[in-house]
Amino acid sequence: MVRIFITSNPISTILMAAYAKRTKPEGSRDFLCIDHYFKKKALIELIHESAATHKWDTILDFSFHIENNFDLKPSPREKIMRKVKHLPLIKNLYAGLLNRHLKKKAEHLAQKIKSKLAESGITIATNEEVEIYQLTQTELNAGAEFLFPFAKVYYMEHGTVDYIYVIKKQRKNGYICIFKDKYDDYLAKRNISFPVYQCLNKEEFTAGFLRAAPNLNIGLDKIKNASSKRLGIFLMDALEKFNPEPNFWTDYIDHSLKEIKNPKDYIILIKPHPSQSNEIMEITRAHFKKRNIDFIMLDKPEHSNLSVETIYVYYQKEIDFVFSTFSAAIFYLAFFYGNQSKFFYCYRFVGGYIKNAPLQYKNSYEELEDLINEVFSSQDCISLM
DSSP states (O other): OEEEEEESSHHHHHHHHHHHHHHOOTTOEEEEEEOSSEEEHHHHHHHHHHGGGSOOSEEEEOOEEEOTTOOOOOOHHHHHHHHHTTSHHHHHHHHHHHHHHHHHHHHHHHHHHHHHHHHTTOOOOTTSOEEEEEOTTOTHHHHHHHHOTTOEEEEEOOSTTHHHHHHHHTOTTOEEESOHHHHHHHHHHTTOOOOEEEOOOHHHHHHHHHHTOTTTHHHHHHHHTTOOOEEEEEEOOSOGGGOOOTTHHHHHHHHHHTTSSOGGGEEEEEEOOTTOOHHHHHHHHHHHHHTTOOEEEOOSHHHHTSOHHHHHHHHGGGEEEEEESSOHHHHHHHHHHTTTSEEEEOHHHHHTTOTTSOHHHHHHHHHHHHHIIIIIOOTTEEEOO
16 A cells, blocks of 8 residues: 655645554555645755654655745735636636636646656556545645545645535545544534544654754743743744735734733733735834833844744743644644633624735635634634724
8 A cells, every 4th residue: 555645734744644653554554745836945844843753655846946045925916816817797707717727737747746756756557545644735736636546635734724625525435633622513404424633642743843843942941031931833834825915014013012911021922824924024023112011023034934833842841832823833832731821812893904805815714713712722722802
């Protein structure tokens, strides 16, 4: 048997490594494939470090490497396309062109996979059983399924929206996720049935995220140890694609920090998303300075490409609170460490700032509400209205 795991980031790699290690059949071969997309060099290094908890037979990198200082702010063209492709007169035309493009792309990617396997000296017999474990929207998916049409295909969790996406895709082989029990209840309530598997437990989660950044303490410890203050985490999140109103970023800071009695008694670790633009990071930095609050902006490549889960696991005994909009990370941390810190999310607060979001993102935002209420949130994860 061959098992192919397609990843795009350190978090998914940790989940895949834990699941692959625990479920590996005797004699099988496990291949980890880094997705066919633009990736910063520091991110590639972190993916390799995150993969180390499992002994992979090989790791194949299909990504395009870009410099660590590359600004990932959406271009004006990208912003316009996100809006116009859902307009009534354009929607059907766009869908037709997209389907034709995706078919050609699947064939192209299948050839890339075939060539990469050959270059690596890997052969897969025609009658050999193949399983594909993929994220819901990684680029290599179509190529892998085209190349191995009889493979069993599983989706693995990458974030909250995936719990919606797997229902729409009706993947019969199953979905591997963190919130299995509550998701089973959610599906049963709606008369939906497909296999759901538990991805990993707390011990595997902790071990995986600690292993993902062996050098996290370099630089950070020196700054943090200069003060006796406790820590908090402020998670910026990837909301720029929602085109939030300009004042959102500063309002989000103020809305969060009012929950802390004496914010000046803390050092706040500000964690940008790996795709955060320099402009939004500067707005956030300036506002924390204006509030005269001690903070460390984790904008160096070796830190910004880290998952917040890794940062939390490393400093968990010193962290009193974590703020997020509605990132999957806040729900993961509350699920595994709910009795150790306070966790806050701002889903409903965000809703007042995304009136100009492209339709696809508005829809995904609205569809998340029931899942947040029934699956992700808990008494340990507090909603800030």
